[in-house]
Amino acid sequence: MQRRNQILRAGGAAALCALVAFTLCLPTAARAQTATLHEYELKAGVLFHILEYVEWPAGSLPSASSTVQIGLLGQIPFADALQVLDGKMVQGRKLVLKQLSDPAEALDCQVLFVAASEKPRFAEIVAAVKKHPILTVGEVDGFAENGGIVNLLAAQNRIQMEINREAAGESRLSISSQLLKLAKVFPR
């Protein structure tokens, strides 16, 4: 029994070492992705419906059959999930997604999705598009409170929608009261 226990002790110690190594190695893949694919699938769906409730000012869209351009700014962990919107029709207009590298490129877009990676320069981005009829959409805490129009926040395991009505007004965008009912509205 003593010998058996010695063997088991050595085996147990080896197993523990292996488990520690395993625990250290395993999270490498997960570390890179704190967000999930499903989160962005939901954000894509929510954004699609939001566009049904937004009116752009007359003349800001070139023609009745023109496209609605959605600019994606920053590093989106699961950008593929947003790509499902590409080619879909909203209010008789075709959605077109394009990746942007600079906020100035957003002036051709009707929607600007600002990834969480751009948080350090939110103020700069919002200021660059503020007076233009561009629906800014963010995804981190404080975006709508600080001048962004729509925030799709992951909180309490769900997507929560925040809308800054004042910022929408400054961009001459009209947001349906039906949409506002489902959102946390700023300023309160």
Added chain:
Amino acid sequence: MLAAALGFSLDLALADPAASNPKPQDLTGLSLEELLHEQITPINVLGSHTHLKNQIMVGYRYMFTQMGDNLEGTREVSQAEVLARYPVVHTGMTMQMHMAELMYAPSDFATVMAMIPYEDMSMDHLFRNGSTRTDHASGLGDVSFMGMFNVLGDPHHLGQRLVLNAGFTAPTGSIDQSLNGSHLEYAMQLGSGTFDLLPGLTYLGESDQWAWGAQVLGTVRLDYNDNHYRLGNEYRLSAWAQFKLTDWFGPSARFDWHAWGHVQGADPTLDPNRNPAFDATKLWGERLDFLAGINFYIPNGPLRGNRFSLEGGVPVYQNIGGPNLGVNWLITVALNYTFH
């Protein structure tokens, strides 16, 4: 198994996360209300140790431990050898525990829980004259309360987290279990007789397919009880991994190391020369268990939201003061239900 475990960990570490992701679903067909109600991380078989705001979990856990061989340190001691030194030897013991669990999350970052145990134990004795006797003890054990506080990592997302455990047990379990007016062994008492602190730290990790974690948990005795002793402090270190084969089924494996110090003071009614389990100075030990489990989550139907798990294991190492009974095997069955 370990080689396989290391193999898969390296595979995961080297894998490109984007490449392993399935094709995104198009959810634009759902209504806005449905999308806002949908959970980001759908509940599945990978159990969570903490909960999100306003979630309540009720659970039942049954634990069975079978003890058999007498050990002194790591050495197995025969019954004849024990009987040469003491008038009685223990030939077996079973411990059963029925535990009611209640968890509530007042915020996304804090979960509180209460555990109410009912214990049922029996111990077999063989005396020098050849006679045998089985003693029984059952009743409410020590009720414990625990707070779990997320201190690192985001509980809304997959990834890694660190959770601080802070709890205590109340001395609701009897320390006067007796036979014919004489106290039974320390191990046959239902409680510690003292308020005990339960400090700990839990590391949790979860990916789409895996959940893993480790926990260190202590039991610190605060005082001597009314029978003039205090049980030894206990330390527990466990590490586990669970694989999600489907949303409703996943096997798991766990190592659980457990150490406990000897009893300080002594129950004056227990003569350490009459029974090795009466000797407070010999009631220390450490044990490493390996446990394997199967876990189920019911995603649909009238029982939607229920989790069921079955875990069994054996010690791979035991070193205890003695001669006293070591553990042969143990099994746990758990059922719980989470709702808002």
